[in-house]
Amino acid sequence: EDRADKAADEVESEGTGRLARGASHRDEDALTLLKYAKIDDAKIKELTLKLEKLTEERSRKKKHLEIEVTNTLTTRLSWTKQQKPSDKPMMSAWKFLSNGNKLYRRCSAEMRRWRRERTCCGS
Numbered sequence: 001e002d003r004a005d006k007a008a009d010e011v012e013s014e015g016t017g018r019l020a021r022g023a024s025h026r027d028e029d030a031l032t033l034l035k036y037a038k039i040d041d042a043k044i045k046e047l048t049l050k051l052e053k054l055t056e057e058r059s060r061k062k063k064h065l066e067i068e069v070t071n072t073l074t075t076r077l078s079w080t081k082q083q084k085p086s087d088k089p090m091m092s093a094w095k096f097l098s099n100g101n102k103l104y105r106r107c108s109a110e111m112r113r114w115r116r117e118r119t120c121c122g123s
Helices: 002-081 085-121
Strands: none
Touching: none
Protein backbone atom coordinates (compact mmCIF):
# COMPACT_ATOMS: atom_id res chain seq x y z
CA GLU A 1 0.00 0.00 0.00
CA ASP A 2 2.88 2.32 0.61
CA ARG A 3 3.79 2.07 -3.07
CA ALA A 4 0.22 2.77 -4.14
CA ASP A 5 0.06 5.86 -1.93
CA LYS A 6 3.37 7.09 -3.36
CA ALA A 7 2.14 6.56 -6.92
CA ALA A 8 -1.10 8.39 -6.14
CA ASP A 9 0.84 11.28 -4.61
CA GLU A 10 3.08 11.48 -7.71
CA VAL A 11 0.10 11.49 -10.07
CA GLU A 12 -1.57 14.19 -7.99
CA SER A 13 1.64 16.20 -7.89
CA GLU A 14 2.07 15.91 -11.69
CA GLY A 15 -1.53 17.01 -12.22
CA THR A 16 -1.08 19.98 -9.95
CA GLY A 17 2.15 20.89 -11.76
CA ARG A 18 0.43 20.70 -15.16
CA LEU A 19 -2.40 22.85 -13.92
CA ALA A 20 0.05 25.42 -12.56
CA ARG A 21 1.99 25.46 -15.86
CA GLY A 22 -1.25 25.78 -17.82
CA ALA A 23 -2.38 28.68 -15.67
CA SER A 24 1.00 30.30 -16.10
CA HIS A 25 0.78 29.98 -19.91
CA ARG A 26 -2.74 31.43 -19.90
CA ASP A 27 -1.51 34.38 -17.83
CA GLU A 28 1.40 34.95 -20.23
CA ASP A 29 -0.95 34.71 -23.21
CA ALA A 30 -3.35 37.19 -21.61
CA LEU A 31 -0.51 39.65 -20.96
CA THR A 32 0.74 39.26 -24.53
CA LEU A 33 -2.75 39.90 -25.92
CA LEU A 34 -3.11 42.94 -23.66
CA LYS A 35 0.25 44.27 -24.86
CA TYR A 36 -0.73 43.92 -28.54
CA ALA A 37 -4.18 45.40 -27.89
CA LYS A 38 -2.53 48.52 -26.41
CA ILE A 39 -0.22 48.76 -29.44
CA ASP A 40 -3.20 48.38 -31.79
CA ASP A 41 -5.17 51.05 -29.89
CA ALA A 42 -2.24 53.47 -30.12
CA LYS A 43 -1.91 52.84 -33.87
CA ILE A 44 -5.66 53.33 -34.38
CA LYS A 45 -5.52 56.61 -32.47
CA GLU A 46 -2.52 57.76 -34.53
CA LEU A 47 -4.21 56.90 -37.83
CA THR A 48 -7.48 58.51 -36.74
CA LEU A 49 -5.69 61.78 -35.94
CA LYS A 50 -3.85 61.62 -39.27
CA LEU A 51 -7.14 61.04 -41.09
CA GLU A 52 -8.75 64.00 -39.30
CA LYS A 53 -5.84 66.27 -40.27
CA LEU A 54 -5.99 65.13 -43.89
CA THR A 55 -9.76 65.65 -43.96
CA GLU A 56 -9.37 69.18 -42.60
CA GLU A 57 -6.62 69.92 -45.13
CA ARG A 58 -8.80 68.58 -47.96
CA SER A 59 -11.69 70.80 -46.83
CA ARG A 60 -9.43 73.87 -46.73
CA LYS A 61 -8.05 73.15 -50.18
CA LYS A 62 -11.51 72.47 -51.61
CA LYS A 63 -12.80 75.76 -50.22
CA HIS A 64 -9.77 77.60 -51.63
CA LEU A 65 -10.32 75.96 -55.03
CA GLU A 66 -14.00 76.92 -55.03
CA ILE A 67 -13.04 80.53 -54.31
CA GLU A 68 -10.45 80.49 -57.12
CA VAL A 69 -12.94 79.00 -59.59
CA THR A 70 -15.55 81.61 -58.63
CA ASN A 71 -13.01 84.43 -59.04
CA THR A 72 -11.86 83.05 -62.39
CA LEU A 73 -15.41 82.71 -63.70
CA THR A 74 -16.30 86.19 -62.45
CA THR A 75 -13.23 87.67 -64.12
CA ARG A 76 -13.91 85.81 -67.36
CA LEU A 77 -17.54 86.98 -67.38
CA SER A 78 -16.61 90.60 -66.75
CA TRP A 79 -13.88 90.38 -69.39
CA THR A 80 -16.33 88.99 -71.93
CA LYS A 81 -18.88 91.73 -71.15
CA GLN A 82 -16.25 94.46 -71.50
CA GLN A 83 -14.97 93.24 -74.83
CA LYS A 84 -14.72 95.82 -77.58
CA PRO A 85 -14.78 95.20 -81.31
CA SER A 86 -10.98 95.52 -81.29
CA ASP A 87 -10.84 92.54 -78.91
CA LYS A 88 -12.20 90.16 -81.55
CA PRO A 89 -8.79 88.68 -82.34
CA MET A 90 -8.36 87.96 -78.64
CA MET A 91 -11.81 86.34 -78.50
CA SER A 92 -10.94 84.26 -81.55
CA ALA A 93 -7.78 83.09 -79.84
CA TRP A 94 -9.79 82.32 -76.69
CA LYS A 95 -12.31 80.25 -78.68
CA PHE A 96 -9.49 78.46 -80.49
CA LEU A 97 -7.86 77.54 -77.19
CA SER A 98 -11.18 76.44 -75.71
CA ASN A 99 -11.91 74.24 -78.71
CA GLY A 100 -8.39 72.80 -78.52
CA ASN A 101 -8.93 72.00 -74.86
CA LYS A 102 -12.22 70.23 -75.66
CA LEU A 103 -10.53 68.26 -78.43
CA TYR A 104 -7.69 67.28 -76.11
CA ARG A 105 -10.14 66.03 -73.46
CA ARG A 106 -12.08 64.03 -76.06
CA CYS A 107 -8.85 62.49 -77.41
CA SER A 108 -7.66 61.69 -73.89
CA ALA A 109 -10.95 59.98 -73.09
CA GLU A 110 -10.73 57.98 -76.33
CA MET A 111 -7.16 56.91 -75.53
CA ARG A 112 -8.16 55.79 -72.03
CA ARG A 113 -11.13 53.85 -73.44
CA TRP A 114 -8.90 52.26 -76.09
CA ARG A 115 -6.30 51.26 -73.47
CA ARG A 116 -8.99 49.74 -71.23
CA GLU A 117 -10.39 47.75 -74.13
CA ARG A 118 -6.96 46.62 -75.15
CA THR A 119 -6.12 45.59 -71.58
CA CYS A 120 -9.44 43.77 -71.11
CA CYS A 121 -9.17 41.85 -74.36
CA GLY A 122 -5.53 40.93 -73.82
CA SER A 123 -4.32 42.40 -77.11
